Amino acid sequence: xxxxxxxxxxxxxxxxxxxxxxxxxxxxxxxxxxxxxxxxxxxxxxxxxxxxxxxxxxxxxxxxxxxxxxxxxxxxxxxxxxxxxxxxxxxxxxxxxxxxxxxxxxxxxxxxxxxxx
Numbered sequence: 001x002x003x004x005x006x007x008x009x010x011x012x013x014x015x016x017x018x019x020x021x022x023x024x025x026x027x028x029x030x031x032x033x034x035x036x037x038x039x040x041x042x043x044x045x046x047x048x049x050x051x052x053x054x055x056x057x058x059x060x061x062x063x064x065x066x067x068x069x070x071x072x073x074x075x076x077x078x079x080x081x082x083x084x085x086x087x088x089x090x091x092x093x094x095x096x097x098x099x100x101x102x103x104x105x106x107x108x109x110x111x112x113x114x115x116x117x
Contacts, residue, residue: 002035005079007072014049018058025049026065028072032085037097040088042079046071 007030014025026048032040046068049061079085093099 003032005076006031006033007069007076008041009048012047014047014061015051015059017061023049023051023061025061025063026068028065028068030072030076030079031091032079032088033094034099036102037094037099039091039093040085041091042075042088044075 007028009026009028011024012027013022015023017023027045028048029045030042048063048065048068050064051059051061053059093103
């Protein structure tokens with residue numbers, strides 16, 4: 001089955017700043033998307049920020065998105081060569097795709113909504 005390999009990003013909480021407010025950064029990971037809409041995610045991910053402390057113990061964050069993206073690109077290239085997706089985590093399929101329709105996602109969500117009410 002035909003597929004494409006992508007690098008995706010999500011936000012994650014890298015920690016809290018000195019003011020106590022959350023500091024959000026990007027997380028990079030590799031996915032494979034099949035023509036039928038199924039999406040699989042590799043278990044390795046790459047953090048876009050590193051936390052450190054100065055001499056006074058104040059927290060600060062380094063922006064390492066460029067390095068994280070490069071690492072994700074290397075992993076994606078490796079995955080394109082080897083094409084072994086057996087141990088990958090399956091994510092929700094593309095909305096409206098064949099895989100989405102076949103797993104009856106809408107029916108499951110409607111059922112869950114009825115159980116909550």
